[in-house]
Amino acid sequence: MQLKPxxxxxxxxxxxxxxxxxxxxxxMAVGSPLKIxxxxxxxNTDDLHVVCNDSGFxxxxxxxxxxxxxxxxxxxxxxxxxxxxxxxxxxxxxxxNLVPQGxxxxxxxxxxxxxxxxxxxxxxxxxxxxxxxxxxxxxxEYLLEMPIAADVALIKASIVDLAGNCIFKKTTKNFNPVMxxxxxxxxxxxxxxxxxxxxxxxxxMLPGTFxxxxxx
Amino acid sequence: MSKEIVRNAIAARVAKELRPGSLVNLGIGMPxxxxxxxxxxxxxxxxxENGMIGVSADLPDKDHLDNDITxxxxxxxxxxxxxxxxxSALSFAxxxxxxxxxxxLGALEVDQYGNLANWIIPGKAxxxxxxxxxxxxxxxxxxxAMEHCDKRGNPKVLSKCTLPLTAxxxxxxIVTEKAVIRVTQDGLILEEVAKGLSVEEVQAxxxxxxxxxxxxxxx
Numbered sequence: 001m002q003l004k005p006x007x008x009x010x011x012x013x014x015x016x017x018x019x020x021x022x023x024x025x026x027x028m029a030v031g032s033p034l035k036i037x038x039x040x041x042x043x044n045t046d047d048l049h050v051v052c053n054d055s056g057f058x059x060x061x062x063x064x065x066x067x068x069x070x071x072x073x074x075x076x077x078x079x080x081x082x083x084x085x086x087x088x089x090x091x092x093x094x095x096x097n098l099v100p101q102g103x104x105x106x107x108x109x110x111x112x113x114x115x116x117x118x119x120x121x122x123x124x125x126x127x128x129x130x131x132x133x134x135x136x137x138x139x140x141e142y143l144l145e146m147p148i149a150a151d152v153a154l155i156k157a158s159i160v161d162l163a164g165n166c167i168f169k170k171t172t173k174n175f176n177p178v179m180x181x182x183x184x185x186x187x188x189x190x191x192x193x194x195x196x197x198x199x200x201x202x203x204x205m206l207p208g209t210f211x212x213x214x215x216x
Numbered sequence: 217m218s219k220e221i222v223r224n225a226i227a228a229r230v231a232k233e234l235r236p237g238s239l240v241n242l243g244i245g246m247p248x249x250x251x252x253x254x255x256x257x258x259x260x261x262x263x264x265e266n267g268m269i270g271v272s273a274d275l276p277d278k279d280h281l282d283n284d285i286t287x288x289x290x291x292x293x294x295x296x297x298x299x300x301x302x303x304s305a306l307s308f309a310x311x312x313x314x315x316x317x318x319x320x321l322g323a324l325e326v327d328q329y330g331n332l333a334n335w336i337i338p339g340k341a342x343x344x345x346x347x348x349x350x351x352x353x354x355x356x357x358x359x360x361a362m363e364h365c366d367k368r369g370n371p372k373v374l375s376k377c378t379l380p381l382t383a384x385x386x387x388x389x390i391v392t393e394k395a396v397i398r399v400t401q402d403g404l405i406l407e408e409v410a411k412g413l414s415v416e417e418v419q420a421x422x423x424x425x426x427x428x429x430x431x432x433x434x435x
Contacts, residue, residue, distance in 0.1 A: 027288070028286070030266070054344075077346050078344040080342075086342060098342070100347070100348075101304070102350030105308055124384070125381060125384035158284070171286050178303060178304065
């Protein structure tokens, strides 16, 4: 039977090194791996490129890493509810790459799915199109958006079995299952871990093949 | 008028634009009030871009709080019985793919071409676009729900937007506490004015030129 290693939250944090690109699941800290984030705050890791839907709140979610000045670059769709992000952006210590949410998830999905990028009309006629290739397709104009991959993805699931199969309850799904496809190392934090076979296989939303480590 | 009355008046008027059986996305802030003005018998479903169709107008109380059911602001919400949940890739397939009938969202500026600016004030506030750029590109109808003027009393319906755009040529209808304005290829058409206001008064606080419909109504 192929089982996935269960590691401590500190071990999980130690898989992240300074300078790495790290994807963090969650949407305004809902469905974020909060325990791993806390452990990462305790580590001395810095100069991280964080890819996350948003920068959370200053004291919640991946916003804690920003408040602790461990992030040098952030790729996100929304940073408005974490004033610290704006402060560091204006001070020039944090580079923020704002991406339309639907584009960001497709950039991550295309990296995980072996695609060379995606064509979207979102962002046409705005600053988002600056520096990007435009492609004509069937008479319509699109922006070519390139894949985004990461060294490590830190995701959160509601239930995981020992083989790494994941269930994400309700609105905690968000970026989690897609990020799991687009990183070299994928660590899932879970509320609940179960034996293989304890849950009907049909219920799982992400196959364990994407998971490298489980943190309870 | 108090802020709350103004916001509810706008939301109530927007609600009348929503078709029975449609799928609607309500932006954060005032647009969320629209749900309160829609009767359940209309079978309208509200999408939240963080991964949910079936957001209820009811607010959760302490005894029925489920922290795994949240809106795009990260706040707990209630679900209707026919709710469904999905990840962000599917959520934006729904949004970009033309499956959302109407997107209702706020604006910093809208202009006579239907250009929309609502995600950044350079040098002042850089919240980011979130899902707004995808929503206005993908939704079949885009309704801007906003106060007619900004805090200083300056018009927000302009001849040409000055702030960085969210998208070009996307807005179909503008609903404020003073007026209902339709965006057409020939410019802005004033369709309704609030009771107690004249066309001239609405035009006086609107930067863009307004053509008046033959069938002007009051709301």
